[in-house]
Amino acid sequence: VQLRESGGGSVQIGGSLNPTCIASGYTYYRYSMGWFRQVEGKQREPVALIDRDGTVLYADSVKGRFTVSLDKPNDALYLQMNRLKPEDSAMYYCGARGGLVLSRINDGPPFGSWGQGTQVTVSS
Numbered sequence: 001v002q003l004r005e006s007g008g009g010s011v012q013i014g015g016s017l018n019p020t021c022i023a024s025g026y027t028y029y030r031y032s033m034g035w036f037r038q039v040e041g042k043q044r045e046p047v048a049l050i051d052r053d054g055t056v057l058y059a060d061s062v063k064g065r066f067t068v069s070l071d072k073p074n075d076a077l078y079l080q081m082n083r084l085k086p087e088d089s090a091m092y093y094c095g096a097r098g099g100l101v102l103s104r105i106n107d108g109p110p111f112g113s114w115g116q117g118t119q120v121t122v123s124s
Contacts, residue, residue, distance in 0.1 A: 001025035001113035003094045008118030015084050019118050021077040021094030027052070030096035030113065035068060035079045037090035037120075044093065046105045048079060055101040061087075084122040091117040 007019035023030050034049035048068035049057045056068060067080040077094055095111035102108045 001029045001096050003030075003096060003113055003115035005092065005094045005115040005118040008092060008120045010121040010123065011084055013085060013122060013124050015122070017081045017084065017120060019079050019081070019092055019120070021115055023075045023077065023094075023096060025113075029098050031098050032101050032108070032111075033070060033077045033094065033096045034101075034111065035077070036093045036095050036111070037088075038093065038117075039090045047092070049101045049105060050077070051099075051101040053100060057101055057105045059105060081120070084120075086122050086124065089120060089122045092120050093117045 002024045003021055005019055005021045009017055011017055032051040035047040036044050037047050038044040047059050047062055048066055050068045050070050065083045069078045094115040096113040097109055097111045099109060
């Protein structure tokens, strides 16, 4: 599986961004996909997950502001980020794994495929 993110950037508080992840490789190994973020010195954390059956999960910190979507024919994963806050600033990564999205965002096998990341910076 290969993943490539784009569409990060710098915005002011309250702004919007819509990063994209283009995927390739066997669908079996990317049945679930998601967006994760990492700040230097901290662990990578899940932001939003989606599987090919349509199950979606969000981190509490982004519920109501972010929307994840999967364009299966074009193998593209999107993250619509609205009402951005400074604490959303991070490197955002696209991840993929086999299997379904489960009940909680940290449940299930680890994501084994990653993109190179795209930086999101929110400033006042």
